[in-house]
Amino acid sequence: MAKFRIGTRGSPLALTQANMVGQHLVDAEIVAAQDVEIVTIRTTGDRVQDRALAEIGGKALWTKELDRALLAGDIDCAVHSMKDVETFRPDMIAIAATLHRADVRDRLIGADSIESLRQNAVIGTSSPRRAAQLRKIRPDLQIVLFRGNVETRLAKLAAGEVDATLLAAAGLARLGRDDVGTAIPINVMLPAPAQGIIGVECRADDAHSLAMLKAIDDPQTHACADAERAFLAALKADCHSPVAALATLEGGILTLRAELLSQDGAHHLYSQIEGAPLDPLLPRAVAQDLLEHAPPEIRRLFEG
Numbered sequence: 098m099a100k101f102r103i104g105t106r107g108s109p110l111a112l113t114q115a116n117m118v119g120q121h122l123v124d125a126e127i128v129a130a131q132d133v134e135i136v137t138i139r140t141t142g143d144r145v146q147d148r149a150l151a152e153i154g155g156k157a158l159w160t161k162e163l164d165r166a167l168l169a170g171d172i173d174c175a176v177h178s179m180k181d182v183e184t185f186r187p188d189m190i191a192i193a194a195t196l197h198r199a200d201v202r203d204r205l206i207g208a209d210s211i212e213s214l215r216q217n218a219v220i221g222t223s224s225p226r227r228a229a230q231l232r233k234i235r236p237d238l239q240i241v242l243f244r245g246n247v248e249t250r251l252a253k254l255a256a257g258e259v260d261a262t263l264l265a266a267a268g269l270a271r272l273g274r275d276d277v278g279t280a281i282p283i284n285v286m287l288p289a290p291a292q293g294i295i296g297v298e299c300r301a302d303d304a305h306s307l308a309m310l311k312a313i314d315d316p317q318t319h320a321c322a323d324a325e326r327a328f329l330a331a332l333k334a335d336c337h338s339p340v341a342a343l344a345t346l347e348g349g350i351l352t353l354r355a356e357l358l359s360q361d362g363a364h365h366l367y368s369q370i371e372g373a374p375l376d377p378l379l380p381r382a383v384a385q386d387l388l389e390h391a392p393p394e395i396r397r398l399f400e401g
C-alpha cells in the first residue's frame with residue numbers, strides 16, 4: 098500500500114498533533130503503522146516572527162504552504178489546530194475530520210488567578226482576545242507581545258521577561274505540560290473559536306482520504322467547530338479581532354456562547370443561544386445579536 102502522507106508544520110505542538118492523527122488512523126485500523134508518513138512543511142508563519150507581517154498575512158501565513166502541498170498532491174491530508182485555520186477556506190479543501198475536543202480553557206501561568214496578579218503586572222500574549230479579556234477585568238495590566246512556540250513562551254516567562262502568560266490548556270496537555278499554570282473558567286475567559294480542536298483537511302475531491310479520515314472524526318466536536326467557525330464567518334472576523342466563541346453539546350442541544358471586545362477590553366458584550374447542532378441560523382443569530390448591540394468601539398473592528 099502507498100503511504101498515507103500527513104502534512105504538518107514543524108513546531109513541537111504541530112508534530113505532536115500530526116502524530117496523534119496518525120495514531121488515531123492506526124488505532125482505527127485504517128492505516129498500518131508503517132504506512133503513516135509525517136511530512137513537515139515550513140510555513141511563512143514559522144519563518145517570519147514579525148507581528149506586522151502576521152497582521153497583513155493573517156492566518157493564511159500558517160496554512161498557505163500546506164494548502165499548496167495538499168492541492169499539488171504532495172501530501173494526502175494536513176493537520177491543523179483549527180483555531181489557527183482561516184474562516185474562509187479554498188473550495189478545493191475540505192475539513193475531513195476533527196479529533197475529540199480537549200480542554201477548551203486557557204491556562205494562566207505565573208500567578209494563581211487574574212485577581213492575584215500584582216498591580217501593573219506585565220503579561221505576555223499576542224492574542225488580542227486574551228489581552229482584551231484580561232484588561233476587561235484588570236485594566237492596569239500591561240500587555241507585551243509574546244510570540245514563538247509554547248516552549249519558547251514558557252522559557253521567556255521563566256527568564257522573568259513577564260509576570261505571567263496565557264496558553265491554551267489543550268496545547269500544554271499535548272506537550273505533556275498540563276501541570277503548568279491554572280485553568281481559567283470559561284465564564285471568566287471564553288476561549289477562541291475552535292480552541293482545543295485538531296482538524297484534518299484533505300482535497301475535497303479525494304474520496305479515498307475523505308473516507309479514511311471519516312473513521313477518526315468526532316461528530317460532536319465537528320458540529321461545535323462548524324458552529325464556531327460559522328459564527329466567525331457571519332462576523333467576517335479574522336484572528337486579530339478580540340473575539341471568543343464556544344459551542345458545547347449536551348443532550349443533543351448545542352449552546353453557542355460568544356463575546357466581542359474592544360481592544361482595550363473597556364467595551365465587551367456577550368450573547369448565547371441554544372438550538373439544534375447543525376442549524377446554520379444559530380451562529381448567524383448570535384453574530385447578528387452581538388453586532389446589533391455593539392458600541393462603535395467594537396463595531397468598527399468587525400466591519401469590512
Ligand SMILES: NCc1[nH]cc(CCC(=O)O)c1CC(=O)O
Binds near residue numbers: 180264267
Ligand atoms: N495560536 C497558537 C496555538 N494554536 C493552537 C494552540 C493550542 C492548541 C489548541 O487550541 O488546539 C496554540 C497555542 C496557544 O494558544 O496556547
